[in-house]
Amino acid sequence: MKSYICTVCGYVYSEEQGDPDNGIAAGTLWADVPEDFLCPLCGVGKDMFEEQ
Structure with a gap:
């Protein structure tokens, strides 16, 4: 499974x-x-998140 990080504040969605x-x-x-x-x-x- 992947994680995605908010490029603004660093929150990680796992x-x-x-x-x-x-x-x-x-x-x-x-x-x-x-x-x-x-x-x-x-x-x-959601568009401000990148795959980690």
Whole structure:
């Protein structure tokens, strides 16, 4: 599984862990994360994340 990092604040989205606090179950692939996902730390969109 892959991880993606917010290029603005450094928050890391891990496909393995998901983001259960924001309704994204563990094991959710980045491609399956909704397009309107916002970084839980700084609020930028999914387009500001890069594969780590």
